[in-house]
Amino acid sequence: MTLDTHSLRCTECGRGIAGGEVASDFRCRHCRGLFEVIYPWSMAPGNAGNNSGTASSGSVTGAETARLPNPSALRWLWQERRTSTMSIDQSGVWRFRDLLPIVKNFDSVVTLREGNTPLYEMPKCGKIAGIDWLLAKHQGMNPTGSFKDTGMTAAISVAAERGFEWVACASTGNTSAAMAAYAARAGLRSIVFIPEGKIAWGKLSQSMDYGALTIQLKTDFDGCVKILTELVKKFPIYLLNSVNPYRLEGQKTPAFEMVEQLEWQVPEHVLVPGGNLANGAALGKGFAEMKHLGLISRVPKISVVQASGANPLYRAMQDSNGDRLEPVVAETRASAIRIGSPASWKKTVETLRTTGGWVEEATEQEIALAKAEIGAEGIGCEPASAVTLAGLKKLVTQGKITREERVVILLTGHTLKDSDYTIHYHRGELLTAVELAGATAEDRSNHAALLKPPVVLEADMDVVLRELETRMHSAMVAQPV
Numbered sequence: 001m002t003l004d005t006h007s008l009r010c011t012e013c014g015r016g017i018a019g020g021e022v023a024s025d026f027r028c029r030h031c032r033g034l035f036e037v038i039y040p041w042s043m044a045p046g047n048a049g050n051n052s053g054t055a056s057s058g059s060v061t062g063a064e065t066a067r068l069p070n071p072s073a074l075r076w077l078w079q080e081r082r083t084s085t086m087s088i089d090q091s092g093v094w095r096f097r098d099l100l101p102i103v104k105n106f107d108s109v110v111t112l113r114e115g116n117t118p119l120y121e122m123p124k125c126g127k128i129a130g131i132d133w134l135l136a137k138h139q140g141m142n143p144t145g146s147f148k149d150t151g152m153t154a155a156i157s158v159a160a161e162r163g164f165e166w167v168a169c170a171s172t173g174n175t176s177a178a179m180a181a182y183a184a185r186a187g188l189r190s191i192v193f194i195p196e197g198k199i200a201w202g203k204l205s206q207s208m209d210y211g212a213l214t215i216q217l218k219t220d221f222d223g224c225v226k227i228l229t230e231l232v233k234k235f236p237i238y239l240l241n242s243v244n245p246y247r248l249e250g251q252k253t254p255a256f257e258m259v260e261q262l263e264w265q266v267p268e269h270v271l272v273p274g275g276n277l278a279n280g281a282a283l284g285k286g287f288a289e290m291k292h293l294g295l296i297s298r299v300p301k302i303s304v305v306q307a308s309g310a311n312p313l314y315r316a317m318q319d320s321n322g323d324r325l326e327p328v329v330a331e332t333r334a335s336a337i338r339i340g341s342p343a344s345w346k347k348t349v350e351t352l353r354t355t356g357g358w359v360e361e362a363t364e365q366e367i368a369l370a371k372a373e374i375g376a377e378g379i380g381c382e383p384a385s386a387v388t389l390a391g392l393k394k395l396v397t398q399g400k401i402t403r404e405e406r407v408v409i410l411l412t413g414h415t416l417k418d419s420d421y422t423i424h425y426h427r428g429e430l431l432t433a434v435e436l437a438g439a440t441a442e443d444r445s446n447h448a449a450l451l452k453p454p455v456v457l458e459a460d461m462d463v464v465l466r467e468l469e470t471r472m473h474s475a476m477v478a479q480p481v
């Protein structure tokens, strides 16, 4: 093995390989496990991000003790880069490049100035959930409108440096949008496999706009993954699904950004939506590395929320405490997380175990309500992101999160990704009578208060004035004194 800036370690059997030796499906040749990227300063296996372990050092070769980067110097450097005009410094991913040296030459990274996303205060949603301090890290404010950009800048930079001409992914829509954009910037050709009729139009339009070869397969996401996994074994196509560990190196950086935005304070709890189950693990790696390097003194609990119709991890935790996962046939309107056989479930189980987080599920009705509540706070997000607020409410009710705990929810996609969903909701056409009947009386009245259907009027001043008078009057009556 050559001494490199990094190597790959199988998260199941622990075997290490050089980055360039990885198989085209990113599975370990010995045990089919998934890899993670390690560095000369990485922590030893089994010490990943729990709150009791002490810092220990491993190395790329495992032969020598590596010097840990200095935390104060890193904090200063990352802050300094914020004022730089260099594109690499303006990226909220590559600004932290000292902790993701996955390319040999940083001058050639492919960036759209991703990251640098806002951390919003959410007082109304916090109150609804029953906690005092709620923030939302809005990853939908990335260049293509989802958190996937932070991973894609990393993995496409590796693909370009390694000389690939073609890249591909299977996707529920956001990965494909991000991949198509970054591939176009890098001058690479991209192929997208999406389940026909099962992704939001906004996302489909993006992959076409960015010039990808877009293939709609008559199957679901899990069926698309199967086809693509076979394809990459036959052709020199670089696989960009989240089994690619370089994606997760980019996706760990919002953890850095979040605590930097909190002046290096660590929240008690971070909630993420769960689909293919890579993102929670990526953030967990980010927090674990910061703790290992002394940038923070503890890690937050990381909890995952799934849609009830696509909840294999939730079931796995209930049935076997995460030892076994049975795939499910997934069905949810939160199409981004309509995934029944998640590739990275073992990584996420490990994150839950080491951080002490929970798994929750949210029904269609609960997701729709939470999305409307996030929208009404002036923030907005796509349906899959709203599971975090829906799950938070449940974890608070169950006493697993207490009122005083500081919580950050990850909003993973922009509200405009799936505007059909929002329009149907506000027209009262989204939820079925059965779904609404299953809601609590309180939820039903909350829906009724939130619905804002558009009003169609004649273009006549008197008609408009009469309508406004009625509405203003009823708004005043409804206003608490």
Ligand code: F0G
Binding pocket: 146, 148, 170, 171, 172, 173, 174, 175, 176, 242, 273, 274, 275, 276, 277, 278, 279, 280, 336, 337, 382, 384, 385, 412, 413
């Ligand atoms: N939120 C959004 C908006 C997503 O697009 C996804 C996944 C997730 C959450 C779940 O993240 O898979 O790491 O657990 N979307 C993928 C895609 C599968 O193809 O765009 P995960």
